[in-house]
Amino acid sequence: MTGLRPALSDRAMDAPDPARPGLPEFRAAAASITGAAIRTPLIASALPGMEALRLKLDCLQPTGAFKIRGALNAVARLAPGARGVVCCSTGNHGRALAWAAGRAGIPAAICLSALVPEAKVRAAEALGARVIRIGTSQDEAQAEADRLAEAEGLTPVPPFDHAHVIAGQGTLGLELIEDAPDLETILVPLSGGGLAAGIAAAAKALKPGVRVVGISMDRGAAMAASLAAGRPVEVAEVASLADSLGGGIGLENRLTFAMCQDLLDDVVRVTEAEIYAGMLALLEGERVVAEGASAVAHAAVLAGKIRLTGPTAALITGRNAAPKQIAAIAARAPVRLGDITVEAPA
Ligand SMILES: *Cc1c(COP(=O)(O)O)cnc(C)c1O
8 A cells, every 4th residue: 555645855856835825824813813712812721730731721612623714714704706605514614614614705505414412503504504403314415515515606615634723723833823922732622633733833833943742542543543544544533522633635635634743743542531530721720711632631640641841722612522521520420421331540
């Protein structure tokens, strides 16, 4: 099996992919999202022994996740006369796109399969989006999004593998280095890789020596598995406390796989028990309510999988956990996920 990209020695001579966002695109995105997205605070960790750790609280954004950065930038860059936007998303991206389109007065269609819980359907509808419930899988919902794009002339805005979305997420990298020029390491939750690719490209453009580490759960992490395999691969989706980190990267991935391959310094994987401990540390130690995807950096540090050797930032990406799950973790009760039960740390 050959890799998608040529050997490292040849690659160094490659011209950078013109579709990849660079510093001008990150700066333009920052200008476009100002006033809608918040410049979120970077606060010191309150946990003993974690003085080097700072938390970038992007969970404070409207809709409860950083994804409005990419969605706002994609909407700002629509061609004049665009009829609207369409996506297929079960999670934070759909909500972000509905919100960004609503703000711009542009129609948004969000395609969701029958598997998506009613609460998420109502959340997208409450933001003024047209919600289309179709099929019984993500693939069927995606097929409908593709059909609508074609039939109604809507512009597809995918959740991660898109230059404008990556540029929007990359504004986090600019803010981190501008607000903390001493940062040595940035810890980023990793799923489709739009966030990690954007942050790594933007932060390294300002500070080439900064290390960027992606963190995923140990089961069902498509980008982590793809980077290990050297090409995009499919993984079986399994329930996780970090549900926002599930889903594939697309076997035809255009940008995020190659960008993560080139720009991430390391990828670390954490177990569900470690994510539980991370969520507990966020709640009890930091007094921050966040979803499992946002707890992977704490999970990795507490498990000894990452050592804090200098100023380090952890991206706290979202707060859209079910209140019942937060309550269970605060009470140190077991959490049932599909066929597994995750116990509190001893
Ligand atoms: C989408 C998401 C991520 C991961 O972003 P990718 O660009 O898919 O890697 C992390 N945390 C939260 C809360 C998210 O919604």
